[in-house]
Every structure is written in structure tokens, then in C-alpha cells.
Amino acid sequence: MKKGNISIFIPHLGCPQQCSFCNQKTITGNVKQPTADDVREAVEIALKKKGYEYEIAFFGGSFTAIDRDYMLTLLKSAYPYVEDGRVNGIRISTRPDFIDDEVLTLLKKYGVTSIELGAQSMDDEVLKANLRGHTAQDVVNASNLIKSYGFELGLQMMTGLYLDTDEKAIETAKKIIALQPATVRIYPTVVLKGTMLAKLYEDEMFNPQTVDDAANLCTTLVPMFEEAGIKIIRLGLHASNDIKKNAVAGAYHESFGEIVKSRFMLNKILKLRPGDYEIMVNPRSVSQLKGQQKRNIYFLMEEGYNIKVTVTDMVAKDDLKIIRR
Known part of the structure; x- marks a missing residue:
């Protein structure tokens, strides 16, 4: 059977600050915060399509940083589908500085099986310049704690951030590999309207990666993860009319993963x-x-x-x- 996510977006909710690259309204195409009924409706609709093994996936914000009662409301609406076996588990996305024993115990109780961390970079200068609000060591600590509780670990990295270089991105990949996640996502930076990066770009203080730049770098990064046995579950942002309308620069292409594969063949x-x-x-x-x-x-x-x-x-x-x- 094919595997699929029942994706439920929580735009920007829980994030303690606005990172340099982030405009969640544009990225998710959604500003409405989902309710318990929305979760149940999304799952019931997905389950009508046969031939899939599903996970419920809470993406788009910092799940463990949102109001605790609201977080529990969402989990309680999703958990019955895990409990009766209609879905295989729950996947969440969050920040490395909002992971601790207390929250991991709660997530375990309510059927969460996989946790993805937005590491973005493992270079502290890059993290600070892009207003991430956490350090590379926070990523290490959170990753180790997540794995100690038996969750599947996923890590997300970005290329082409402000003050980033190809050399720093390769070092980030090496440090992510050392943490031995099960999965990784690679997101080349896209400069969106209304972000700090857009202002830096307009002021000619930031020279974003192009699609070609990012694809060339990924021909180095992808084999690193593959040789380490780490599954790459996403290359580039998902196709979105909102992103196309709001992107002012950077490495956005609807078929970025295909471009990288094409570059491998050419090389x-x-x-x-x-x-x-x-x-x-x-x-x-x-x-x-x-x-x-x-x-x-x-x-x-x-x-x-x-x-x-x-x-x-x-x-x-x-x-x-x-x-x-």
C-alpha cells in the first residue's frame, strides 16, 4: 500500500518570533487555525480513498510551542484514529527549543510517532543572522532526546539563507547525518514578500541562491544523505500559487526535485x-x-x-x- 500524510496546517501558531524567511500565510496558503472538527473531517475524507496507509501530520507551525490546551485538543481529535488502527500514527513539526521530557511524554501518550525539527542550519552564525532563536546545540539536544523516547526523528535543513554558503550547508548536512535521523527535508531558500530576507534583498545586502545554484548544491547533499541511509522525503517547497505570487527571489521551482535528478543525469x-x-x-x-x-x-x-x-x-x-x- 502507498503511504500518505493527512496534512493539517497550523500557520505560524506557536512560533516565538518571525524568522528571516518566514511568511507562514504564504507558505501554507492558510490563515485559519484548525479545530478538532477540522481534524476529524480531514481524516474521514482521506480514509475514503483506499489503498493508502496514512499518518496524520500537523505541519506549518511549531506544534509543541502552541497553547497546551489547544495542542491537546488537536491530539485528542486525532488519537482515536491511531488507537483503532485506521491511521498508523501522528507526525508533528516543531522547533528544537520547544522539546523537553514533559512534552515528549504527552506526545507519546496521544499517539505521536514521528517528530520533525526545523533545524535549518547547524551554523550558529547563520541561525542568529536569520532570527531563528535557537542554537545548533539545541538541535543536537532535542534530536537525542526525541530518539531516546522512541520517536522517529526527521530533520529539516535550508540552503541559501542569509550569511550561508555552500560550504556551511555541506557542514550542516554532515552534522545532521551525525544525528542519524530517519528522514530529512531540504528546502532551498525562497525570498517571500513581507520577510526580513525580502528587505535585505531589496537593500542589496543579500544575494539569494538561484534554482541552478541550489540544484548544483543538492547534487552534493543528496548523495551524502543517501549514502548514510537517510531518506530524503522532500526537495524544495511544495507547489503553491501563493508562493509563486509572493516569491521575489530565491530557488523556487514547482519541480525542483526533478531538476536535481536531471542535474545528476547531466553530470x-x-x-x-x-x-x-x-x-x-x-x-x-x-x-x-x-x-x-x-x-x-x-x-x-x-x-x-x-x-x-x-x-x-x-x-x-x-x-x-x-x-x-
Whole structure:
């Protein structure tokens, strides 16, 4: 069966300050705080679709920092579905500085199985410059405590923040890997209207990553996590009309993950000397090989590669077989 999330967004509620990059109204497309009835309705609608194993996922804010009574109201509305086995568990997203024994005991009681922390960076200079309000050590402490209670740990990192560099991002990835989370999300920074980053960008004090910049960096980061056995469950922000309307700069693309896969394929070919090649590719990976608007094909031609593309099921998805002609 396929796995799926029943996502319930809690926009900005519980966050102790506004981080440099954050405009939760834009990111979630939602300003209404969900009620217990909203939770039950979302779950009941999702369960009508057969063939999925679901988790209920509270995302968008800092779940363990919200009003405790409200947090419990949401959990109590979700827990019966865990208790009777209709969903596999509850996933929450929160800040590393709002994790302690008391809250983890409560989460355990009400069926939470997975906790994702917004680490964003493991560089204290970057965290401070972007008004995160916590340190890298807070991420370490919270991660270790979460795992000690038996929760699945997920960590989120961002690339291209103010004062960040590719070298710092790679170091962040190494430090996240050392914490051995089960999952990771990689979010290239998108500069949204109404944020501190937008002001820095307008004042020419911040030069954001482009999609190409972020994709190039991810071709280094992705193998690091894969080789460590850490599952990457998201590359780039989800597709959203609100983000498209409010993004003023940065690395936003609706198909960012596909662009990264495409870059991997291009780099594999570029390791060979220019010449005549037959590239064998799975039917589901043809668009990745060719790139957006056949960008990879045109680039290869300019670099002296004459390629013949052969589509075949004999090659695994996301892989290539290259034969010199």
C-alpha cells in the first residue's frame, strides 16, 4: 500500500518570533487555525480513498510551542484514529527549543510517532543572522532526546539563507547525518514578500541562491544523505500559487526535485569525454534526461556531445546506461 500524510496546517501558531524567511500565510496558503472538527473531517475524507496507509501530520507551525490546551485538543481529535488502527500514527513539526521530557511524554501518550525539527542550519552564525532563536546545540539536544523516547526523528535543513554558503550547508548536512535521523527535508531558500530576507534583498545586502545554484548544491547533499541511509522525503517547497505570487527571489521551482535528478543525469554524462554516445534511459526518466525545455540536450550539443536517446524498460528509473558509439 502507498503511504500518505493527512496534512493539517497550523500557520505560524506557536512560533516565538518571525524568522528571516518566514511568511507562514504564504507558505501554507492558510490563515485559519484548525479545530478538532477540522481534524476529524480531514481524516474521514482521506480514509475514503483506499489503498493508502496514512499518518496524520500537523505541519506549518511549531506544534509543541502552541497553547497546551489547544495542542491537546488537536491530539485528542486525532488519537482515536491511531488507537483503532485506521491511521498508523501522528507526525508533528516543531522547533528544537520547544522539546523537553514533559512534552515528549504527552506526545507519546496521544499517539505521536514521528517528530520533525526545523533545524535549518547547524551554523550558529547563520541561525542568529536569520532570527531563528535557537542554537545548533539545541538541535543536537532535542534530536537525542526525541530518539531516546522512541520517536522517529526527521530533520529539516535550508540552503541559501542569509550569511550561508555552500560550504556551511555541506557542514550542516554532515552534522545532521551525525544525528542519524530517519528522514530529512531540504528546502532551498525562497525570498517571500513581507520577510526580513525580502528587505535585505531589496537593500542589496543579500544575494539569494538561484534554482541552478541550489540544484548544483543538492547534487552534493543528496548523495551524502543517501549514502548514510537517510531518506530524503522532500526537495524544495511544495507547489503553491501563493508562493509563486509572493516569491521575489530565491530557488523556487514547482519541480525542483526533478531538476536535481536531471542535474545528476547531466553530470553523469559530463564525466565522459565529448563524443558520440547512445544514452539508454527508462521511459519514466526521459524528461529528467532531457531537462526543462530540453536544456540538457542543448547544453550537451554545445559541449560536443552527439547523443542518441534510447528509451527502454531495461534501465532502472533515475538511472542511465551510456554506450560510446
